[in-house]
Amino acid sequence: MHTETGVFGRSHEVSSRAHEQVVFCEDDRTGLKAIIAIHSTALGPALGGTRFYPYADESAALQDVLRLSWGMTYKAAAAGVDLGGGKAVIIGDPAVAKSEELLAAYARFVNTLGGRYITAGDVGTNTADLDVIGKHTPFVTGRSIAAGGSGDSARLTALGVFHAMRAGAESVWGTASLANRTVGVEGAGKVGSELIGMLLADGAEVCVTDVNDAALQRISQVHPTVRLLSTVAAAPVDVYAPCALGGTLTAASAEAIEAKLVCGAANNQLATPDIEHALNERGITWVPDFVANAGGLMQVAGELRTADPAAIEADVTAIYDRCRDIITAAKASGIGTGAAANRFAERRLDAIPRSI
Incomplete structure (x- = not known):
């Protein structure tokens, strides 16, 4: 039993596999306050996006970066890519605090890690930001095509989620099509918007919610058939697709969900691990987030x-097969899909001797 306090204790709260390194970065001149968490480099350098977010305090930022970096380890392992898991958070409101000088300062901290951590985009950062970061460190991916990168990863992230959802639909309803199914998308950002287009093209009926009214209005203009709701988690939908921030699957929401399938792009969807059991008890299939949303990771990897873009897209499409195998294994073993996905990832991690 771990009784440490501070960073060491927090790391063990997240996972029995402790973090290798956590770096606190501060630059007085630009106001930068960031945390970089390297969970594992067993399979390769730790890759994970930089989240720029106005956390309530440093403790909340630390908890988020620890959970997100752990998730990246498992995401990379399950996706079959030779990368480890890491993540970074910059504390602040990107609409107010973001500047080229601050991003440059952050890039210099990334550079000090010598390639153990490779950054990418996440909530609050975009390809333009990554282009700036790339001027000051080579350890960045997800830059614009003009800067030599592969561009925004939203489409391939959404494509992976779409195929993961197809695998879930096949398990629940016996067909991989979403035609005539109602899907509630929570979050109309870059990935959510791409996913909505794919669902509509497959014949699904879509409703959407977002805390940003402007995002909803953009969806209405592009896809006028989409219904706008104040919430979709408890709406009468067949599929609940969390595509915003994590932790929306709580004890309360698990009891309120009417959907038979939960599959979305958000990271760390379960507020606590026991929520999966609550979903199972109600006959709700959950497609583990770190498997479903790996398309963006595959692109930047x-x-x-x-790699050839067509080959990368083929790998992303194969998320369907991976999710189908995980759901089948879960049923055969009498365990949750999350536990089955963890086993899938851990087989790769445990095959590599632990070392730093």
């Missing part, structure tokens, strides 16, 4: 090795 492919960028690092200069």
Whole structure:
């Protein structure tokens, strides 16, 4: 039993596999306050996006970066890419605090890690930001095509989620099509918007919610058939697709959900691990987030090795097969899909001797 306090204790709260390194970065001149968490480099350098977010305090930022970096380890392992898991958070409101000088300062901290951590985009950062970061460190991926990168990863992230959802639909309803199914998308950002287009093209009926009214209005203009709701988690939908921030699957929401399938792009969807059991008890299939949303990781991993875009897209489409195998294994073993996905990832991690 771990009784440490501070960073060490927090790391063990997240996972029995402790973090290798956590770096606190501060630059007085630009106001930068960031945390970089490297969970594992067992399979390769730790890759994970930089989240720029106005956390309530440093403790909340630390908890988020620890959970997100752990998730990246499992995401990379399950996706079959030779990368470890890491993540970074910059504390602040990107609409107010973001500047080229601050991003440059952050890039210099990334550079000090010597390639153990490779950054990418996340909530609050975009390809333009990554282009700036790339001027000051080579350890960045997800830059614009003009800057030599592969561009925004939203489409391939959404494509992976779409195929994961198809695998879930096949398990629940016996067909991989979403035609005539109602899907509630929570979050109309870059990935959510791309996913909505794919669902509509497959014949699904879509409703959407977002805390940003402007995002909803953009969806209405592009896809006028989409219904706008104040919430979709408890709406009468077949599929609940969380595509905003994590932690929306709580004890309360698990009891209120009417959907038979939960599959979305958000990271860390379960507020606590026991929520999966609550979903199982109600006959709700959950497609683990770190498997479903790995398309963006596959894209930026492919960028690092200069892979052919068509080959990367084929790998993303194969998320369907991976999710189907995980759901089948879960049923055969009488365990949750999350536990089955963890086993899938851990087989790769445990095959590599632990070392730093």
